[in-house]
Amino acid sequence: MTKMLASVNGGDEAEIALAGGADIVDLKDPAAGALGAVAIDVIRQTMGTVAGRKPVSAVAGDLPMEPDTIRAKVEEIAATGVDYVKIGFFPSADAVACAEALASLAARTRLIGVLFADLQPDLGLLAVLARHGFHGAMLDTAKKDGRRLLDHLPPDQLHGFVDECRELGLKVGLAGSLEAPDIPRLLPMLPDFLGFRGALCDQSQREGAIELEAVRQIRELIPDERPAGTASSVDYRLLAARGYSPGAVDPSLGTDKIFVRDFVLPVQIGAYSFEHGHTQKVRFDVVADVLRVTHAPEDMRHVFSYDIIMDGIRTIVARGHVQLSEALAEQVAALVLEDPRVMQVRVRVEKLELGPGGVGVEIERKRASEQAHSARHHGIAPADSLFYGGGQKGSSS
Structure with missing residues (x-):
């Protein structure tokens, strides 16, 4: 089943995301870029707030493609005990070296490599990530300029990305200023998770606070693994699952x-x-x-x-x-x-x-x-x- 990932800036927003039904609590600082990292003490505090109710992920930040820099930051975040660490792979001749530098860490921490649909992503990196033990890969957008994932890559190319990840044994996620109408278009691809931030906020402003009703509306569009007999108002293609x-x-x-x-x-x-x-x-x-x-x-x-x-x-x-x-x-x-x-x-x-x-x-x-x-x-x-x-x-x- 496709899971809902909700990006939050700390413990208070994490509680809202959990109340709204998010499957994964994802820590990031929206004011610091596409993958802006929150402080380590915020990660620890949020881990205490979530208290194992749902998996927690954290982004490593919009870091330069320098192997030593990236490894040090990922190790610091992994030490907090988060379930996933997301690492952005920006276009660079050193991207492969950065993946190699994380190979030993990937053996004990679930790493997610993030490629960017609006920066001509090198899908050849997927095989590199798989070879070095990454848990998964996802597509996002680097420039938060109002354009969405589907504005940069048509559905047939997204299908190709998802299929390639599956063949390589990688979990696969899709994000990038996604809105409610994007969900039924992406669900048939069966990604492992869809990521949201702006759609959860007041007036879709990603730097604003997330709102409970907005989280619930997105949650209701993504079929979840509810117990038999649980009522639902959702009416999309994977409804047979409910x-x-x-x-x-x-x-x-x-x-x-x-x-x-x-x-x-x-x-x-x-x-x-x-x-x-x-x-x-x-x-x-x-x-x-x-x-x-x-x-x-x-x-x-x-x-x-x-x-x-x-x-x-x-x-x-x-x-x-x-x-x-x-x-x-x-x-x-x-x-x-x-x-x-x-x-x-x-x-x-x-x-x-x-x-x-x-x-x-x-x-x-x-x-x-x-x-x-x-x-x-x-x-x-x-x-x-x-x-x-x-x-x-x-x-x-």
Whole structure:
């Protein structure tokens, strides 16, 4: 399960984070940079406040990439007994040497190497971290200028980072001015933790104090390991982890149609030889029928985000060449139906460069229970539509 990491500046904020349900209490000084370190006595005091209720991490500071400097600071922080120490790896020719200098310490302390999405991170460092015994790696942003992690790296590249960490045996975290709407976009990647600071503060000002209600709202967007039977108001893709099922929703609430229209991307697609080795423009139209969970949606806890659809399409396209429009449409439909609230989805894939009009396919797919219901009442499942321009014609490959 993905855990929630809440960055705090000391014991008082740690208590708020714990009351709001944070899984990891992370110590940092927001006024001292992206990874500003708090004083050692603040770490010790906060450790006493938390008293083992949740794991505690601490950042080592925005340090120069000097092996001796970094090792000395990390050793000092590790001596406080924190569960994790986070070390920033800024672009430097000495980054590998810094990782090597921490190898012996990594054998007894869980170290997290932090790369920065807005500083052209060298993902080759992940293998170095793994080789020298680091516990995990995470992506953050170095410049707190209002731009978020997803402003610097698209979902398909973040998927690559997460997958690479997994292959290397590293725990993986994502952070970087994350906001509530980012959560449903990142959860499908299954990171081990998501890190927050600004989103927990008044008016999202990271140097302000964190607020209990803000912590709770973020917590409610991240499925946690609650005991069976515990009530929850969260309604996202991993809701099955909390026992969510479509049958638990009041049917009188009905469904909403969430759509993405005229979404055009360059795609490697086609069965003909002349279509290989380059991209062509493809237009996607997707309409999902989504179960409502409340009469009065108020925030991201109550909606299905259209960003999930667009991110999913981008990720599928980034995997490489697809032979058939039908195959591409099926992949998009399957991705949308992963959310247990989606009852059916209509996907239209249209190639725009093969003639005076578009050519492609439109499919409609339902959740298995809905498909069975339709078959019983109509005796046949909905047919796919092949089209050329405004009418149906031939193959869509």
